[in-house]
Amino acid sequence: MNFRTFLKAQSFFFVPYALLLLAASVLQVLYRQGIVSLWVNRAHSHLADAVFPYVTHLGDGRFCAAVGLLALLWSRRKGALILGAFVVSGLISQLIKTQFFATEPRPAQYFAKMLGYLHRVEGVELHLWHSFPSGHTASAFALYALLAFWTENRAFKLVWLAVAVAVAYSRMYLLQHFLVDVYAGSLLGTGVAVIFYHQFSTNND
Template sequence: MTLSDLFRRNRAFFITYLLLLLTVGGLMLAYTKEQLIRFVNAHNTPVGDALFPYLTYLGDGSFVIVVGVLLLVVNRRAGWLVLVSFAVSGLISLFLKLVVFPERLRPIRYFEHSNWEYHVIKDLRINEYNSFPSGHTTSAFALFAMLAFLWQRKAWGWLAVGLAAVAGYSRVYLFQHFVEDAFVGSMLGTFTSVGLCLFYQKRYGNLPLLY
């Protein structure tokens, strides 16, 4: 299987994801990271404050592992693909955070000497360092991209992008990351799953499908 074959079979996922990349990428070119996070932070709501602390778990490592382990029971090969994609993308994300970009501050530390009165959810634990890239967003896109590639109903690929995007947006809404952190995390997670699928197809044959 080639990349073009994977794209053709998963049009709904890739077209939706490309639209997301173009939209967010365009905003990043038009505005600074400070302007973008100020915009997101200013549009907080009581509903968002109630939901996003839970929706962010769509990209939490424990959630991805639980999904992978459950899939091992249903389809062993599919479960291993999810777990390996999570592990590889997570290790790359950690390497970037701790080795390549260790100086990247999280928003709450970045703005600590600013006069801006930003909004944070009461009693929510806010991290301060190792902002780039977003690990939660990386894991979410690694998971949902892989599930989209394994789903037999390819038309549902847009839903995979939507769920992963919610996890990415939650990281900015919760004041844990800048938009650029989530943007790069989405690419890291998606490209890891793409690469793993291409490797699997070349070595073992057709991908296991989930019904």
């Protein structure tokens, strides 16, 4: 399958994803860092407070690794691809965080002087540094993009994209990352998923 055919076959994932990237790009051009985070923070609710601490774990490294290991029982090739994409996206994310953006503040540090006025979800530990990019978002998009690529049902492609986006949003809602962090994390995870799927995935298990 050539790359153009691949993109066409996965249009129900890439078209809405591209629209989301476009919207996020516009927001980042029009507003300085932190403004979108404040909007998200003000849009809090009891339901979101209860749900997003769990949603965010859908991009946690341990969860993604567990999915990959379980997938090995279903298909050794697909399980290996999930684990490979997770490891590569995670390593790249950590390399960027620690070597290039080690002093990049997270929202809790960026808004330190007004943190007492912001909505915080009880029980969530706020990290202060290594904000860029979002590792949870990178892992989520690496995992759920692959699942979307393997899904023939078009509606489920949208479902997997929605799960990845929910993880990204949860990172902002929980005051762990800025829009630019989850934006970059999504590009990293999706890019790794595309490379692994296009280069290594076949129809044979």
